[in-house]
Amino acid sequence: MPGLRRTGSGRDVDASELITRVAASGLRGRGGGWFPAARKWVAVRVEGGEPLAIANGAEGEPGSIKDRHVMTTRPADVLRGLVLASRAVGAREAIVFLKQSFDAPAAALEAAVRTTDLGGLGVSIRRGDDSYITGEETALLEALEGRRPWPRPKPPLPAAVGLQGRPTLVQNVETLARVPAAVDDPDAYGAHETTLVSLWGDVRRPGVYEVPLRTPLRAVIDRYGEGALEEIGLVFPAGPSAAPLLADQLDVPLHPDDLRAVGSALGTAAVLVVGASACPIGVGASLAAFFEREACGQCPPCVQGSRNLSRVMRAVEAGEAWARDLSDLAEAAGFMADHGYCAHSRTAAAAVTGLLRRVPAAVSAHLAARRCPHGGAVRDPFHPASPERAAIEAALA
Structure with missing residues (x-):
């Protein structure tokens, strides 16, 4: 599938064309909000100044392991995406931000920094505390500036006033890992888009899986999780971050728009299955x-x-x-x-x-x-x- 496959470097594509290709691919952020990636890039680029790019790897949603999975198994793809995103917004410096306990992802990324062609981009790996709120993009900025990781009032958004007052792109690491494929072939990416799902709870095989978007939620549970352990009571498509669905609603496609239409959300796709034996x-x-x-x-x-x-x-x-x-x-x-x-x-x-x-x-x-x-x-x-x-x-x- 083109979602997370290895591709060319995209190093010969200029900033304007990068934004055009990512917009054409339909790539949306995987940090929970599903905001169009290209629009986020434009918001930073138009600010001018000395922008900065940050890869947000401070995963904290209960049940979500997909960001740590991609950082550990595909660190070079995260960095290649960060290089392309940085070029698109005009940044010459970038940070990968992780939680303090994320030793394996940090080691994988540090090794990849030494072996990946970064095209002159300065990349540093930084780590903050393990609190849940640290993953919020403005709390992350506060942590990087040495303060308590509390979210900032908005506006202004980080695109205008981010780290140390500079225009800042904060992008989820899974999103960045998808950028090379989106740039390489926007049409193929959009036609066969996938997402990483952390499937947990009352399923036979909990784990992280790459799933085509719009796969029915019931098929995600049966095909990837090898079925539920018992009759299903509730399914939380976004972990705790949205209303659950009942067992008779599981034909809804795994897609943020379809889930929103039935009063739920996809978020970080930390899909929790709860058996009917639970109150x-x-x-x-x-x-x-x-x-x-x-x-x-x-x-x-x-x-x-x-x-x-x-x-x-x-x-x-x-x-x-x-x-x-x-x-x-x-x-x-x-x-x-x-x-x-x-x-x-x-x-x-x-x-x-x-x-x-x-x-x-x-x-x-x-x-x-x-x-x-x-x-x-x-x-x-x-x-x-x-x-x-x-x-x-x-x-x-």
Whole structure:
């Protein structure tokens, strides 16, 4: 497939043509937002000055291993893409930013820097702390400038005011690894585009797979994960970062636009499968607890809002909530959706309320029974020490 195959260097293609080819390929960012790569490049280039390019390898989404996979197994492709992206925006310096614990990706990239033709681009490997929020593009800039990795208010965007005030391209490492193929043959890339999927949870073979876009989600689970371990209850196409789907919705294509149309998202494609034996409200409480735990502490609406989401979800799970508590949750979520320096607040609100909308019968049963009537084992897949996360991390090793 042309998505991550080896290609020519593209070294004879000038900046304008690079942008034209990437735009024609339809390449979109794989950091979670699926923003068109060429538009991001143009936004940096038009600023002039002394731009800088940063490859964002600070992967942190629960269940996602695809960025570490590509940095470890295809480091030269990441660097080739970084060279092309830097030329497109006019940067002569570039940084690859990783989390402190990412020893194997760092070693692979450092070796590739010594052996890859960088065309005169100065590339350094930098590492920051392991906090979840460090992967947010402006928190990453704060970390590189020696401050606490808290997201910056926007505007301005990094394209205008980035590292040390310079126009800065911050691009996900998987996106960069796809750039050489997109430049080499834009039509072929667009016609046969793939994406890396971290498939985890209740599947027979957790792991990272290169999957053609618009493959039905059910086929991703069956073909790549060798099927679910039990009857499917919920599937989270974006890990914790969007509302889940029910078992009867799995014919939806694996594509950000198709998933958005059914009230979910693709995000970093950390596809979590949850079996029907798990209480969906308990999984929702795990989801809310994740957002509370990973709030960086900077924005009061996010800190207090995520705390309220988690409190209400725990109460619903235990059968201790009342209808007014759900009204409080909806009010908190509505406020969170419009506030905060980064996407954490609105993502938490959308994911938790989206889950509740999927399972109204389970919510009603908990409120009526004054206990969890599901009878299943307690599941906390988003916790760092969960068996689900341990299994997908083992697949990376």
